Amino acid sequence: MGERAPMAKYLELGSGRGTTSMYLANRGCDVTLADLSGEALKQAEANFQREGLERPKTVVADARDSGLPPRTFDCIYNIGLLEHFEDPRPVLRETVRLLRPGGLGFMVIVPEIPNHRSWLPQLLFCPWRPFVDESRRWARRLLGRGQLQTASTILRTSYQRQQYETWMREAGTAGDWCSCSPYNPYHRVYMSELLERWVLVPCYTAHHRLHQRHPRMRTWNSVAQCDLLLYRKSEDSPPE
Template identity: 30%
Template sequence: AAGEDTRLRLLAVLEQAELTVSDLTEILGQSQPRISRHLKLLADAGLVERHREASWVFYRRASQGAGGQIAARLLNLLDPNDPVVRRDCERLEDVRAARARQAQSYFARHAAQWDAIRSLHVPETAVEAAVREVLGSAPIGQLLDIGTGTGRMLEIFSGEIERGIGIDLSPDMLGVARANLERAGIRNCSVRQGDLYNLALPRDAFDAIILHQVLHFLEDGARAVREAARLLRPGGRLLVVDFAPHDLEFLREAHAHRRLGFAAQVVEGWMNQAGLAPQIHRTLAPDQTEGALTVSLWMARDRRVAKHQDNREVA
């Protein structure tokens, strides 16, 4: 399926970024029907992956299975100094630059809102350090970040995972996340649009799943935890990061918060009901100069391995 110049060129650029048909048309300088036909052949052969995001479809080089192995071997045969390949790479950088400008525009429009929230709790660096400590330093195979936002969780774990997927409902936020991953040169992570209550992903697929500052936006947090638990492999870990109970009512109207934080027993109850064993609960309380929101972290394991363990940690 890849034994044709155009398809090899497609594989070469899809090795470096997730791209739409429109992007690929611009990069390769070929018509949309021609590009679509070649992509279909590559997808049917398992050499590229595709996922829908609203009215767009994104493609990337297959990273797993026989198709991923074949694609990798084919790419090793390409000469990176070939004039056509180099020109494609230059045009790819133009597409990436345009994406980055668009993402930065969206980010700038909402920066004040996000800064207002961040000012109410401990610095993000402290939260990220706690997240890394709770999940530990052992390598993670497959990571899922539900409600990925800017893609920050994927960024900080990209060096310790085989593959990461970020899910978000907002195309604008996915654009920001995708631009951030590309800017950081991260190729083992991708983002896609999805409904966190009903994710189009296989059962038992992930070693670790993160719900970072997501549950307080939801009507049904328990359902989101159940869906995350469905996707965990035996012994897999679910990490929830959110706020402890608070009384900042303005967050409901000004920032669309549905819930004003969660008591520890509420989240742990959802985890238990979903077949998970809560093991860690930590809190990061602000000092008087940092704000009024306490950040809580909960980690639970799939009971199929963890039910014999009772080493729950609270700090």
């Protein structure tokens, strides 16, 4: 994407309050925010204004069918969107439709209960959290998911990474690459803000710098909190 900047166009699909897009806007990138909630987009505009940034372009739209013109954006990204859909394939197809040939997709997936991918940091910094998550999962099974749809227990799925890769290729990236890999190895510290500031953040910073020096280093499954879906639309993809 650095080769295309500053002419590249970015879309945060399912932007929420737009905190991710503020980092790009602060670097002069052309960003568009799309979300199903108009209130969330108003909050995003307020966040941009508070940081002294130009008001972003916003669109009230469904991530599965945005109504935006095809082949409009060079990069589509979001954090924590795909896991909220029982069937994320319509969202993936929409991102492929909106991307220009050669465009990139960057989607962070936060699974329903990531204990099997983040047991080590949770054991160290938040040892009671796995029991809470496991109790919540069994309550959903016994009572039905619809009985527990509160602000803290919204729908989250836990599909395998290979499944996302398969769906992504079916959506139209065949002939180019896509990858879903472990991501974000350090868990948020609920125990102490000071512990998070003085222990977790320095560890994360060291990991980031090491990854910059050795780009092929991957996050271990045992400490991954999220998954990262990366894909590139084929340069010779047919018109939608």
